[in-house]
Amino acid sequence: MSNDWKRRTEVDDFKAQQVVRPRAQVERQLKDAILTGKLTPGDKLPTETELAQQFGVSRPTVREALGGLASAGLIRKIPGVAGGSFVNSVNPDSLSQTLRESVGTILRLGTLHIDELTAVRRVLEIPSARMAAENRSEEDLEKLRSIVERQRTTTIDDPEIPNYDLSFHATIGQASGNRLLAAFIMAVHGATHPAEYLEVTDEVARKTVKQHIAIVAALEAGNPASAAEAMETHLDYVLRYSTDYPKNAGAHE
Missing domain, CATH: 1.10.10.10 (Winged helix-like DNA-binding domain superfamily/Winged helix DNA-binding domain)
Structure with a gap:
């Protein structure tokens, strides 16, 4: 043959x-x-x-x-x-909700660690900041300034701190102009609320707010490289002062 x-x-x-x-x-x-x-x-x-x-x-x-x-x-x-x-409506919002529920399930099972989460955040949020510097609107900037002002004037025992952090990073995702990227960022933050697992001291709180201010400044200047660098610095710092997720993580959804 x-x-x-x-x-x-x-x-x-x-x-x-x-x-x-x-x-x-x-x-x-x-x-x-x-x-x-x-x-x-x-x-x-x-x-x-x-x-x-x-x-x-x-x-x-x-x-x-x-x-x-x-x-x-x-x-x-x-x-x-x-x-x-x-x-349901099949759109980026519904995708974000589905992803959020899936990530929340993984967290409740205790099979996700903070270093893994932060690694994914780098993949998503550093490019997001770079894109947001090119595509952000004045409305996006106003919202970010308002969030940072609330963060700057609050105290470390404010229960809304995780929500401020969620709004800040979600707004940058939306400002990137890529709705799929924004959906992923919103899903990760919405399921995990990373700020809840920071070892927050007055110094850590001040430093993270300063980092947020630096990110906003880079976005205002329309400087993609500076925005990406500022976001990377922020995520590195968050990892350094984060604790691992407890077994009941995600239960606040």
Whole structure:
């Protein structure tokens, strides 16, 4: 047998394909209907009983399929008489929420460490700062100045400190002009609230605020290199004064 014939028969050989489970068939068809626009945001899906009849499967199979769609952020399940399964908006905000929930689950399992988180933050936020220096609007700058002013005038026992930090970094993500990048940054911060795990002293608090001020100054100047450098300095400092995540991290979601 020639090599050419051998290669051709290997390519053309038929192979058995796995039969798709009923749950996967239901989930895939509903997902396709959402992603192609046949089902639009806010639409209410038929009841589990109705879907089971339409697909010719059991209610538990439909329930599993709906659970998969909910985990993917494509639908939301609302309990009660007036509740049901509703199609979510598929956009960067819904992506961020789905990612946030996934990161929160990993944190609760205790399988994520602060150094891993900070490494990911470098990958996301240093380029974000560089892009924000080129794309930020005056509205973005005003919001950042307002956040920094609140940080500068508060005390280290202010319970809102993690939220100030979240708003600061999320705003820079949005100012980058890349909504997908902003969604990832928001997801990481929203699930972890890194500021909650800083060993905060008066000195550490002052230093981090000064670093935020330096980042804003670089953004105001429209200097991408300086903005990236200021963000890198800030993240390095945060790692140095951060504790590891406790087992119940993410429970505040």
